[in-house]
Amino acid sequence: MAQEELEIEIDATGKVTVTTKGIKGPACLDVVKALAQALGREDALELTPEYYEAHITGQASAKQHQGR
Amino acid sequence: MSAVVVVTPLIIGGWPVITAAVSAAVASMGFVAVNATQDVQARVSTKNRTEIEVEDSDVFQEGLNQEIVVERDGVRATFSRDARGALKLCMEGEHLSKGELKKLGEELLGRVTQQFVYHKLVNELGERHMNVIEESVGEDRTIRIRVRGA
Numbered sequence: 001m002a003q004e005e006l007e008i009e010i011d012a013t014g015k016v017t018v019t020t021k022g023i024k025g026p027a028c029l030d031v032v033k034a035l036a037q038a039l040g041r042e043d044a045l046e047l048t049p050e051y052y053e054a055h056i057t058g059q060a061s062a063k064q065h066q067g068r
Numbered sequence: 069m070s071a072v073v074v075v076t077p078l079i080i081g082g083w084p085v086i087t088a089a090v091s092a093a094v095a096s097m098g099f100v101a102v103n104a105t106q107d108v109q110a111r112v113s114t115k116n117r118t119e120i121e122v123e124d125s126d127v128f129q130e131g132l133n134q135e136i137v138v139e140r141d142g143v144r145a146t147f148s149r150d151a152r153g154a155l156k157l158c159m160e161g162e163h164l165s166k167g168e169l170k171k172l173g174e175e176l177l178g179r180v181t182q183q184f185v186y187h188k189l190v191n192e193l194g195e196r197h198m199n200v201i202e203e204s205v206g207e208d209r210t211i212r213i214r215v216r217g218a
Contacts (some may be wrong), residue, residue, distance in 0.1 A: 004217045007200070008189065011207040014181030016075040028070035032156070038192045039185055040077040040124070047071050 006031065016040070077185045079125035079155055083134045086127055086155065086180075090136050090147050093179035097143060099138035115160040116145075118169045118181065122177060125155040143169070145176055155180075179209075186211060 005021040016039055020028040029047075036042040079086070091101070127134070127149040134149040143161035150156040157177055159169040193200065193215055202214040 005201075006215040008213045010182050010185050010189070010211040010213075012175075013178040014077040014132045014185045016077060016185060017072065018075070018161075019072045020070040023070050025070075027164060032071050032073040032194075035189070036073050039188060040075045042073055043076050044074040045071065046073075057105060059069060 006035075008035075015043075076124065077181055079122060079127070079181060079184050081184070082128045083130045083149070084183070085187075086147070087136060089184035090138075092183045093176065094138045094145070096179060097140070097176060098173050099140040099176075102137050102139050102144075114165065115162050116164060117158065117160045117170055118160070118173065120157045120167045120173045121150060121176060122155040122157070122168065122181075126153050127155050129153065132149050143174065147180075183211070184210065189213070 004023045005017040007021060009017045016036075018032045018035055020032055023031060032045075033042070057062075079089075079136075094101075099124070129149070136147040137173070138145050140146075142163055143159065146158040148156050155177075157173050159173040159176075161169055192202070198215045198217055200213055201216050202212075204212050206212065
């Protein structure tokens with residue numbers, strides 16, 4: 001399992017960008033949303049391929065179980 | 069990558085926390101704290117003056133003396149809590165236009181916000197048992213932090 005990391009940037013105006021690394025699936029949202037809520041107001045959220053990777057894998061696995 | 073979130077910071081806190089952020093920010097821009105009672109009234113009338121209110125802020129009411137005054141090269145910046153509880157910055161200076169004072173004030177407030185957010189972030193990460201493994205400040209003053217779960 002990949003090491004879970006966050007990359008956080010605070011620009012000169014205080015705006016914050018949080019990027020998750022190695023956290024697959026919806027779990028990554030829990031982390032960034034909790035931080036966003038603590039720091040201010042969420043302006044934008046982008047889900048990247050890794051998010052869907054685990055989600056799709058999970059769904060495929062569930063379908064296989066249902067098919068048996 | 070999994071998710072990217074962009075957050076507009078909110079300055080919400082007591083005066084001591086605000087003071088810490090202001091102190092760190094103004095020092096990085098060469099401002100020094102001055103006694104608020106020093107001939108302020110005598111100098112104000114001869115200066116250009118502009119006020120900036122931080123909309124995304126809520127400073128808790130804690131006692132009467134909620135004001136920080138700093139100066140650099142004849143420019144005076146006064147941070148205070150306004151009647152509605154927002155953080156307010158008053159910029160005064162004899163040699164700068166109102167536009168120049170406003171621009172400088174906005175830069176100062178940006179640094180204050182950055183410092184406030186940085187300290188809040190570090191506290192939040194600590195509470196979540198996450199460790200800072202790398203930290204740097206770019207030429208554009210952006211703070212970059214890499215964090216790893218414990």
